[in-house]
Amino acid sequence: MSYVSPMGAYIQTDSSSGVMASVDETISMLQTFLESTNAQEEVNSFEDDEVAANVSDWSETSSGASDSALASAARNVAMSMGGSNPTGYCLGGVNQALRNAYGEEFGLWQASAYQTVPVLRSEPFTSKFKEVKVSREELPNLPAGSIVVWDQSPGHPHGHISIALGNGQEASDYVGSQMTTRDAEYYVFVPK
Numbered sequence: 001m002s003y004v005s006p007m008g009a010y011i012q013t014d015s016s017s018g019v020m021a022s023v024d025e026t027i028s029m030l031q032t033f034l035e036s037t038n039a040q041e042e043v044n045s046f047e048d049d050e051v052a053a054n055v056s057d058w059s060e061t062s063s064g065a066s067d068s069a070l071a072s073a074a075r076n077v078a079m080s081m082g083g084s085n086p087t088g089y090c091l092g093g094v095n096q097a098l099r100n101a102y103g104e105e106f107g108l109w110q111a112s113a114y115q116t117v118p119v120l121r122s123e124p125f126t127s128k129f130k131e132v133k134v135s136r137e138e139l140p141n142l143p144a145g146s147i148v149v150w151d152q153s154p155g156h157p158h159g160h161i162s163i164a165l166g167n168g169q170e171a172s173d174y175v176g177s178q179m180t181t182r183d184a185e186y187y188v189f190v191p192k
Contacts, residue, residue, distance in 0.1 A: 075171045
């Protein structure tokens with residue numbers, strides 16, 4: 001039995017009682033994480049001058065093969081979760097796509113998508129992704145495999161996270177047009 005928890009944890013177990021035990025373990029890990037770090041404070045304290053602002057560097061930094069593998073994995077996971085209909089588990093979809101593409105765990109076990117920004121700004125992500133500032137108009141032009149995180153906004157208390165497919169679409173728990181209009185801050189991580 002496979003299960004994606006509301007916190008984005010992808011759980012595989014042989015029984016429904018195993019699901020509850022895994023969910024309880026995930027909640028416990030989350031509580032420990034939140035007690036040891038104030039994720040939102042870290043997001044807000046990040047300095048703009050630390051962000052790579054040169055959008056033209058995308059073509060120079062993108063490695064191609066792994067970016068396509070991540071975009072492909074994201075599309076496959078999203079189609080298996082919601083297709084073209086959001087399910088509310090964007091973080092779970094992105095987490096599973098990363099695991100499928102890279103074959104390793106990246107530690108995106110936060111309760112909400114917006115809380116992943118500090119994790120994306122640390123290893124192992126910084127060896128694979130570079131944070132850049134882009135305008136909302138440029139978001140549909142992101143290279144395949146880019147990760148976009150949206151902060152909290154009215155009606156969206158958990159924010160949003162997705163992987164760009166390189167064709168103006170994004171994938172997480174569904175496949176749709178790249179989000180550009182949400183009334184919130186956003187963070188972009190392009191593949192190196």
